Amino acid sequence: MKYVLEQSNEFIDSYKYLQLATAEKKMEALCDNNYNRLFSIGDDGKFYLTYEKSDNDTGWEKVNLNEFIEKSNPHKTISTKTFAIAQDSQNEKFYLSVVVTIDNVDRLYVSKEEIIYAPKWIEVPFDDSSITSNIAINELYMSTLNSKRYIIADITTNDASKILKRYFINIDSTDDSNKWISHSLPGDFQHIYTSSMGRSYKEAVDGIYTIGSIGGVKQLIYTPSYNYFNPNLAPNSIRLALDNNVNFISAIREESTGYTHLFSCGGNALYIYPYKEQKGNAKAYKILEDENLNNIKNLYSYEIDGKKMVWILNQNGDLFYCFSTANDSALTDADNWSSLVPILTNIKYAYAYPNIKNGVSNYFAYGYDSIINVGKESAITSLWTNQKINLTSLNGPSTKFPSYCTRIEVKNENKVPVAKKKVILTATDYCNVYINNRYYSFKDDPISVFTDERGLVKIVQQADSTVSANFNVTINDRDNHSISIDINPQNKQLDKLTSLNTVDKLKGAKNGIGEILVPDGVKDKNIEAVANSMDIFKDMATSLPQDGTVMKEGLLKGVNYLGTSHKGIFVIRVNGDKVRSFSGDEALINLPPKYLNLMTAKGGVVDDIIYNCGEVLNFIKNIPKKVFDIVIHFVNDTWNFILTIGDKIYSFAVKCINEVVACVQAVYNLIKVTIKKIFDYIKFLFAWEDISRVKDVMKKTVFLSVKYLNDNLKTINIEVNDAIEKMVDKISQMADLDVDTELSKKKITDMQNAYIPKENTNVTDMYLTDYFIENYSSSELEENLKSTLSMDDDLKKAFSILCDAALKEKSVITELINDLNDNLFKDSKFLEYDFLTILKKLVAIIAKSTLSSCGNVLTAATDFFELLSTRGLEIMAKPIVIPVLSDILTDIFGIKPFSTLDIICLLPSIGTTFIYKLATNESPFDDESYDIFMSIESFDDLKKVKQLNTSASDSTTEINKILYCVYHIFAGCIGTIETACQGVELLAKEGIIEPIKNKFFIGITLILNILDVVIMGVGLKIFCPIKDEGVAYSVTLAISIILVVVKSAIDFGDITFKFKKFGDNKVLKEIYNVIKAIATLIEGMCQIGLIIYYLIKRVGKEINDDSAGLLISNCCSIILCDIKTIMDISYDYAKDVYLKGGIEAIRVICAVGYSSVQIALGINGAHVIDVESKSRKFPKFVNLIPDFSL
Known part of the structure; x- marks a missing residue:
């Protein structure tokens, strides 16, 4: 197959239950196999690991690493004091050590093996017999190489002397009484500023670099962990020269040798001690000088894929890094080091670390809101993405x-x-x-x-x-x-941004709620410079692989842009608040001198330091003095993006479409178009206010219909009983009606094949539906409302009478099934009949079997329905909570809570609003019409609403026809899908597939059924040729609208109970089936009654073929749908497998017929539409609302 x-x-807002992780006491991180691991001490004193996890609800999980220790020390007070982590750069293995205070005593634990999510801890008791008092373990340091761990601990004694001592923890020792090896501090350090683990040149073991004070003078000393040749002797230390302004150090392990380069920072400078030159009193080499290097807060360094990275966080909250790809012997040359690359501003804390597997850098940071962000560098572009740590939200x-x-x-x-x-x-x-x-x-x-x-x-x-x-x-x-x-x-959004290539387009650009893209106050010349650049970005994007991959070498060989307006070169010049641009020949004569000299000398764009896209764009974003030039140049068969700042030049080759998108975003920032403004502009925004108003009007209509129905139900009961005989007499006359269209000659099988929907749904069409299906199974009424759902005594009594009457209708249903089988489905020519013949036979059979006996239930149904409509509407109006979806609706509409009735009215309101706005380019309701409509209290008041509009009736007819066609075609399409989904439900019911696998099909059936019946009803009412003032017609039409909502509510309740584990409750099932059967039978009678009513009213008058044909076909399609519903109910009561098969066959045939008729009605209605109608003045939406008092 x-x-x-x-x-x-689509670019759109999404919703999810999330709990954002926030800052804790001490935090460090590493990356393992592309997944980030964040270690922290919580406010509750526990030692936590928050780790990234694939195939997970939110992507992150948080576990207590102290669990093993807590279980080993029951009924004791435990608090984490400090910890250390280490990762082996050669194999990515990582290890932990932790200090916990248990009942006021500090204890050291180390992980038994590389860390897992529930580590087995080994305690290393303090065993120095020369110290008899308790100790305080203040700091831990750890490194690892070739799977060997080196752990050093700083302690102070708790006696009066408060001696500061350092120990090497020999966890590999087999002597359990000699694991804490005294690691004498060289000199008498009164204070330790900072320390960093590493390995000096020709040392066999790791040691520690320390900046401390001796006699008030800063000293930098390296000492091995222990004497490799004789562990019983103190190791030899190395004293290194130190600038007095330096307070921070960090070591980078050279991958091939294991030795470490040492970096120190302070006093506006960054220094390096290359590992080969770490000898007595060796001086550091200054490799970078920058004012941002003063007042340092943290310093981190590592090597990743041959690139030395040094990260600096200063006291101002600015995070930078610099890098070098030079070999070890050239690292002392400042020319081989990059400038400081700005990454973040206004942050309180950051921690940078390598992603060894992917060959890139990561960081985590938090600002003054304490929300943790994880930064991830792209391996292709070096663009940074910021991701929050999302934990499962409990509430x-x-x-x-x-x-x-x-x-x-x-x-x-x-x-x-x-x-x-x-x-x-x-x-x-x-x-x-x-x-x-x-x-x-x-x-x-x-x-x-x-x-x-x-x-x-x-x-x-x-x-x-x-x-x-x-x-x-x-x-x-x-x-x-x-x-x-x-x-x-991103392609659609890139096209949207680059299409703004003129001043007028850019100034006129607005987001979905009418807010302008470019802020007020930006000068036209600045806007012009950015607008003019869009064409070259568009050409750049078009020339690169559209799948987002990196352009292969030579792909653009032979391509030139000399025939374009920009000729492959463009300059943007920024000088303070002025932005200007030059294109083509004008750009050539305005090239920055530094770049021009470089081109002349080296024949192209060449840099001594190789930068990438992310780094260059970060320079643009964070340049303090806005004086620079941007050059976009197609040279050497490659697009190049060049930034010149004074005498410095930074450039990169643009080789993938992601880099073009980032460049466009950076250029928009030059005219104060922030990322938020760009988001709002490219984001798909629903016309939520218009949709909300349509929903409110639909909901209001339902309430008014119930009120009108209850006011007139007793009267109409008598009139309907009198009309039953007349209806039966008209059956044969109705069956002879003809519709002169080509559609009526089509075989039903041909129609089914011809109108199968071809188009796929899209993100915006299915936005709320997706969230509904994903979360509706967890829906429930608000807790304090559950107790209000009991049936009162009057309703129970009326329901009991109605059930007795309905039981007598079993024989009617049986007769209906037999008649359909004998007179229609057994006919060998059934599938060869034309469309109209099928409808004639169906109408005759149904009318014969149901109308003549409807008096059996009508009186009981009248009393029950009066109570049910009021009580049921109360229940449907009760607040319901659907996870995520309820939050979306509250956020969008500002209304809390939402009810079942809100949802039933909302779903078709979305389609209604879009269709109407597409056809008319107007909002369905303006402020005045909405306020008036929501204030009406009866159907008589609808006439006041009608006075709001004076558009020609022809225009109303035309737009009604357009909406009629769209509604019916859509109803047919979703009906086809619903039929298939319901088939899967039956397979689950019979045990052929697992019920749990049926979950989504139940949801789809529900959502489609709600849409189907509402759209079916609206489609019928939109183009109804009957114009009558009589109570009988108005009530019949009101019942029709009420019943489609009732049937939807019954389906919703039935499925909700299934997921609340009440699916086997036979009493509830009987209630659902009886109400649904009665609603279906009454609705069928109403539809046939409308046809008869129309014919009676037209006796002796000219009949409008279009109106009659569409009305009759519409009602017949609803009858097919009603038969399908009866078959659904009958299926539950059938015992014989062959009878079940027959019932399901009838249901499928009716369902297919219904869907085909709906699509056919839409197509058939199209032939009467005047193609020029869209140029006429369209009516306001209020004139399309069903008017029951016409």
């Missing part, structure tokens, strides 16, 4: 975040979704995403996921910039042939 992959993506609202959302649908060759299909995903760069609500972290190592029951794989990637991850998606068919697509979510 062949498969089809369809995808859509509180869900969290909203901007995201790229991608929906991938797997379908078979018939466009039917394929569930549980294996999908293989890779990414062009390391990324963190939610796939079907689970967190995954991956790159080019493939991961496998499975489509859900809708054939869907949904990818949500949290965004902190406009740059997205890019994916390749692959599936294999049954012949093991692979089908693959590339997904680049």
Whole structure:
């Protein structure tokens, strides 16, 4: 079988239950196999590991590493004092040591082996017999090389002397009484400023570099952990020369030898002690001077893939790094070191560490809000992504975040979704995403996921910039042939930004709620400079691989841009608050002198220091004095981005589309367009206010319908009973009606094949639906409202009478099934009948079997329905909580809480609003019409609303026809999907598939059923040719609207109870089935009654073929849907397997017929639409609301 992959993506707000991790007492981190591990001491004194985890709800988990210690010391007070971690750069193994205070005594524990999530700790008791008092363990230091650990502890005695001592912890010793080896401090250190583990030249073991004070003078001394040749003797120390302004040191281990270069920082300078020159009184080499190096707070360093990285956090909260790729002998030359690359500002603490496997850097940091951010460097572009640590939220609202959302649908060759299909995903760069609500972290190592029951794989990637991850998606068919697509979510947003290539376009750009993109006060000349640059960025993006991969060498060889307006060169000049641009020949004569000289001397763009995209763009973002030039130049078959600041030049070759996206974002920042403004501009925004108003109007209509119905139910009961005989007499006349269209001649099988929906759904269409299906099974009423759902005595009594009457209708249903079987389905020519013949036969059979006996239940139904409609509406209006979705609705509409009725009205309101705005370019309700409509108390007041609009009636007719067609085609499409989903429900009911696997199909059926019945009802009312003032017609129409909502509510309640483990409650099931059966039968009678009513009113008058045909076909399609519902109920009571099969066959035929008729009605309605109608003045939406008092 062949498969089809369809995808859509959008930049949109996403929601998830999250708890953001915040700062704790002491924090350090490392990266293992691409996953980040954060170690910390919590406010509760426990030692925690917060670790990144794939295939997880949120992506992070937090565990107590002290659990083993706590269990080993029951009923004791335990608090973590300090810890040390170490990772071996050669094999990525990492180890832990921790000091815990147990009942006021400090104890040292080390991990038995490399750290796992529940480590087995080994206590190393203090064993120096020369010290008899208790000790305080103040600091721990640890390093590892070739799987050997070196641990050093600083202690003070708790006696009066408060002696400061240092020990090497020999955990490998077999002598349990001699593990704490005194590590004498060289000289009498009165104070230790900082220490760093490392290994000096030609030393056999690791040791420790220490800055301390001796006699008030700072000293820098290196001492090995122990004397390798004779552990009983003190090791030899090395004293290094030290600038008095230096307070911080950090060592980098040289990968090939294990020796460490030492860096020191302070007094506006960074120094290096190369490992080969670490001898007595050796002086450091100054490699960088910068005012940001004063008042240092932290210093970190490491080597990753031959690149030496030194990170600095200063007291101002600025985080920088510098780097060098030079060999060891050239590291002392300042020219081989980069400038300080700015990364973050306004932070309180940061910790940088290497991702050894991926060859990049990571950091974690937190600012004054204490929320922890994890920074990850791209291996391709060196662009940084910032990710918050998301822990599972136990309570509180869900969290909203901007995201790229991608929906991938797997379908078979018939466009039917394929569930549980294996999908293989890779990414062009390391990324963190939610796939079907689970967190995954991956790159080019493939991961496998499975489509859900809708054939869907949904990818949500949290965004902190406009740059997205890019994916390749692959599936294999049954012949093991692979089908693959590339997904680049950012392309649409890049096109949107680069299309703003004129001043007018850029100044006129607004987001979805009307806010301008470019802030007020930005000068037109500045806007012009940025707008003019968009064309060269667009050409740059077009020339690069669209799948996000890096351009292969020589790909652009022979390409030139001499025929373009920019000729492959563009200059942006920034001087304070002035931004100017030069393109083509004008750019050539305005090149920065430094760059021009470099081009002349070296024949192209050449740097002594190789920078990358992320580093250069960070320079632009953080330049304190805004005086610089940007040159975009296509030279040597490569796009180059060059930044010149004074006499310094920084450049990189643009080789992937992600870098173009980042450059565009950086250029927009030059005119004060922040990332938030860009997000708001490229983000898809629903017309929430308009949708909310339509929802409110629909909800109001339901309440008014119930009130109107109850006021007139007794009167209409008599009139309807009198009209039953007339209806039966008109059956044969109705069956002879004809509709003169080509559609009526089509075979039903042909229609089914012709109108199968071809288009896939997209992110915005399915936005709320996705969240509803993912979370509705956990829905529940608010706790304090659950007790209000008991049935009162009057309702119980009315229901009992109605049940007795309904039981007598079993024979009617049996007769209906037999008649359908004998007179229609057994007919060998059934599938050859034309469309209208099928409808004639169905109408005649149903009317014969149901109308003549409806008096049996009508009186009882009248009394019960009066109570049920009021009581049921109260229940439907009760607040309901659906995880995540309720938070979205509250955030969007500002209304809390939401009820079942809100949701039922909301879902079709979204489609209604979009369709109306698309056709009219107007909002459905302005402030005045909305306020007036929401203030009405009866149907009579609707006439006041009608007076708001004076548009021509022809215009109303035309727009009604457009909406009529769209509604019915959509109803038919979702009906087809619903039929398939309901089939899966039956398979689960019969035990053919596991019930738990049926979860999503139940959800889909529910959501589609709600949409289907509401849209079906609205579609009928929109283009109803009956214009009558009579109570009978108004009540009949009101009942029709009420019943579609009631049936939706019953379905919602039925499925909710299934997931609340009440699915086997036979009493509840009987209640659902009886109410639904009665609602269906009454609705069917109402629809047939409308047809008869129309014919009676038109006796002796000219009949509008279009109106009659559409009305009759509409009602017949609803009757098909009602038969399908009766078959659903009958299935529950059937015992014989063959009878069940027959009932299901009837249900499927009616369902297929219904869907086909709906689509056909939409298509049929299209032929009467005037193609010029869109140019006319359209009516306000209030004139499309069903008016029951017309």
